[in-house]
Amino acid sequence: MALQVVGYNGMFPKMLREMLDRHPMTGARTTLKELAEAIGIRQQTVSLYKNGETQPTPETLVKIAEFFGVSVDYLLTGISSQNKPIQEELGLSEEAISMLKTAKATESFEGMTTLLDTLNGLLSDRDFYNFLDDVTFKAQQVKAVLDGQIDKSNMGAFDVEGYYIWDLQKYIEEFILKQLVKRGLSIEERTVKTNRLEPEE
Template sequence: MTAREIKLGEVLTHLIARSEYSRNRRPIHDAVGISAAALSQYTRNQTRPTLQKLVALADFFGVSLDYLVHGEPTGATVDHGPLARYVDHALSEVRAKASRQSALVARLGRLLAERIETTAQELGTAVGEGLILDDEALRLEGYCIAADIMPLNLGFNVISMEGGVAAPGQFLHTVAQNLQKGCKYRFLLTGNPDAQDDLVSRFRALLRSHAGSDHVYQNCTFRRTEQPVMAYAVFYQLDVESLIHAEPLLYEQFAGYVDDDGQLGYVVRPNNESNLDMLMGSDRVGSARQAFEALWAGAAHL
């Protein structure tokens, strides 16, 4: 056993004996993070504390590491030497780095907010208030309880290909899923009866393959009107509660156009070059639906 180890045990025993903890060493154990057995082994020089424990013991008794280890006082000021200075320097570096990162995060947040605002303004200018994109209409239709549709054509649901082959259009899968959930569809068509009969036949066949014949028979009806129509329209009866729960931002975007009964309507664009339809004001959906109902009542079944 070295003289240094003997000094440590003697100094530690002396410090404990002259302190108020000579009869109750628990505060030493708690402050340093050691057991009673470990402290006893230190005083008897049976084990040697780690550097971390030495520093903690020196801090607890208010002495220097030199005094604790060698029994040589270095003055009234406790100085743990290079280790303490290194720790202070490391802490300063950590604080400085954290401050720089906080400033960077704040700057990035501001830049992102500005970019989002600019993009939103650009989208608002490009799309325009009161207009609805095809993909937005498709998402809204997924929350329909009922849908009344007077389309320009059935191109959004069935695509006619060469050789009499029909392929699903953009909206067909959503229509099929809604039919399976019990959503009621009414399609009111205009124009050439022969062309309509062929398209409806293909549309029904695709729906049956995706949703099942029973659902199509029960929930999907087609009629044709001979009355002149100036514009084509779509009316959704929405499950507003489900829409708000699943897509609150989508609901907020169109909330001003949904009436008290959860109805939303839009006028179908009169050409195939645009992908924007015009929303009806919530105060006008009711009268527009009345016009649809009058046309539907006088229309022929397909």
């Protein structure tokens, strides 16, 4: 099983560096020593893999994949054959799909809403998509004005930068408050109130 692309910019070295920086399952950083000890090779060898100076054997490749909780396909191509249909249909990145799987496996304290329930609530809420669209636009406005791409010559003393930043912050704050209300909470004057339906007489 020879790797198709070698060298520092090859796919395997690139994927290995990314996963060492951030473990796909835990989000933690992995040192060369930790990986070397886990799969039974020298630390210097891991460094050579990372820099694309040598290739792992098929057996070592499998061990690396198992350590990071990914498939060998993902190590070699950046795309898991298991996730490929999802990626093609939804356009999600491999990392996004992995994080969704992590959310499913994440346990919550008794009586608390699970991370997956929260994600389901957001992803099935049309307001969430409108929010993402609007925030992207507003963030681009802020960047444009900060980069001097907006003509302010006819705006007098009006604080354009301050307005766009305030508008973005206010919009995000209002969205969060609306989401809390949808989940039975309203924040008024620093007091958290639980909205409960009163029993009918």
